[in-house]
Structure formats: structure tokens, C-alpha cells
Amino acid sequence: MSIRHSLLALLQDQPRYGYQLRVEFENRTGATWPLNIGQVYTTLDRLERDALVRKEGDDGGGHVVYSITEAGRAEVGNWFTVPVERSSPPRNELAIKLALAVTLPGVDVQEIIQAQRGASLRALQEYTRARRDATAGQRSADTAWLLVLDSLIFQTEAEVRWLDLCEARMVQQAQGK
Template identity: 85%
Template structure:
């Protein structure tokens, strides 16, 4: 998530201080990705250092107001115009967890998958209910939140389907391993391994 460009976009709308930026960001995205206020001010310091924003005095209550510069406007316009790159996808903790689980002994992969599926389906139900409630209100201000909800719903649906695929793959592997073990005689040589030896002996 580009906090840098999100803050620039909000400053392009109008000058604001840090806490206002945080509140505006969370209001417009339905608080799906809450921001830490320290993170906001750290990002503003970097934006000022890079000449993308400037301090615009205070509001009389001790809040420093930030304004976007011409360079900042060009930067955020470029961000809106460019597609989001997929070359380096963000780390997916669930995918990493399952990738490690299947390679380590003693981890019940089926249990990991099932526990996640329960949480993912519950989240999907919550997102779907929130979308239904938001759609019923029919306020134009809710359009941004509906876009975020749709994104969350599609991502969660894909996650549940992926978990189903992971479980099916684990079952298939277990069945294949069981068949291989059943075919293996007491001498430890499988039928596939023995076939070429038998053929050589018959020559």
C-alpha cells in the first residue's frame, strides 16, 4: 500500500495536518487499512524532504498544515496514471505459512487450512453484509467504501477457493503416498523400481 501517494492525493484535495490526513484516509477506505499517526508524520517528513509537500503554517491550535507542491502534484498524477506493478507481489503471510508447513515435519497442514478457512469464510460473510448494508443506504459518499468492499470480497473469495485447492492437493498427495506404500514389498523395492531389473533378468 502506498501511504506516500495516498497522503499526496489527499493533500491535492486540500491542505491538511497529519491527524486530518489519517482520518480522511480511513474514512475514504472504510478503515480497512488503519494508519498509525506516527507513520503519517514520518511519511510527511519524507515528502517534505523530497520537495513534494511543504509546511503551510499552523491552524492556530498547534497543528502544522501541509500543502502539496507542484512536484508533488505531478508525482501523484503519475501514480494515478500508472498501473500497479505485479512484478513484486506483496508478501502473503498465509501462502508463506502453508509453503513452510508442507515442508516441515510434525505440522498438521489440514488443521492449518481448516482453521484459516473458518476465519476467511467469516470475514467473507462480514464483508458481504457490509456491502449489502452500504448499498441499501444509496449515498454517493459510500462509493469509495463499496469499491474497497468489493475488492476485499473478491480477494477473500479467491483465498477460500485457494484453500480448497490446497486441501485437495494434500488429500491427493496422501492418497498417492498410501498407494505407493501399499505397492512396496518387504524388500523395500517398489514395483516401478523392480520392473527394469526384472526385464534385464529375462534377457
């Protein structure tokens, strides 16, 4: 996830200080990926160093307010137009765990798969419930939150299918011995 670009995108709306950026990011993404406030301010410092944001002064309450520069607008505009690269996939702890488990003696891979499947199905139920609740009784639900929920639902469904495949491979391997 690009925190750098996310903060720039939020600053396009209006100048904000770090805590406001953190809250706005979490509001728009349903707090799915919480930001550490230290990470926000570290990123703002780098964005200022790179002339993508500038300090606008104090808000009167001791908070330093940042605004986006023209270079920052160009940077975030480019970010929105360029597809997310898949050449360097993010680390997947579950895939790493299973890859290591199948190579180590004494590890019950089936047990790992079953435990994860249960956790994944519970998460899928929670995401589906959250999606239903987000749309119930509202003419127009928060589109940003619905997009995040849909993404989480599809990712979790894919994970369950992948776990099914892993289990089938373990069965096939056991029968082949």
C-alpha cells in the same frame, strides 16, 4: 500500499495536518488499512524533504498544515496513471505459513487449512454484510468504501478457492504415497 502517494492524493483536495490526513484516509477506505499517526508524520517529513509538500504554517491549534507542491501534483498524477506492479508481490502470511507447514514434520496442514477456511468464510460474511449495509436505503452509497469492500470480497473469495486447491493437493499427495 503507498502511503506516500495516498497522502499526496489527499492533499490535492486541500491543505491538511497529519491527523486530518489519517482520518480522511481511513474514512475513504473504511478504516480497512489503519494508519499509524507516526507513519503519517514520518511520510510527511520525507515528502517535504523531497519537495512534494510544504508546510503552510500552524492552524492556530498547534497543528502544522501541509500543502502539495506542483512536483507533488505531478508525482501523484503519475501514480494514478501507472499500473500497480506485480513483479514484487506483497508478502502473504497465509501462503508462507502453508509453504512452511508442508515442509515441516508433525504439522497438520489440513487443520491449518480448515481453520483458515472458517476464518475466511466469516470474514467474507462480514464484508458482504458491510456491503449490503452500505447500500441499503441509500440512493448513492459511498463509492470509495464500496470499491474497498468489493476488493476485500473478491480477495477473500479467491483465498477460499485457493484453500480448496491446497486441500485437494494435500489429498492428492496423501493418496500418492
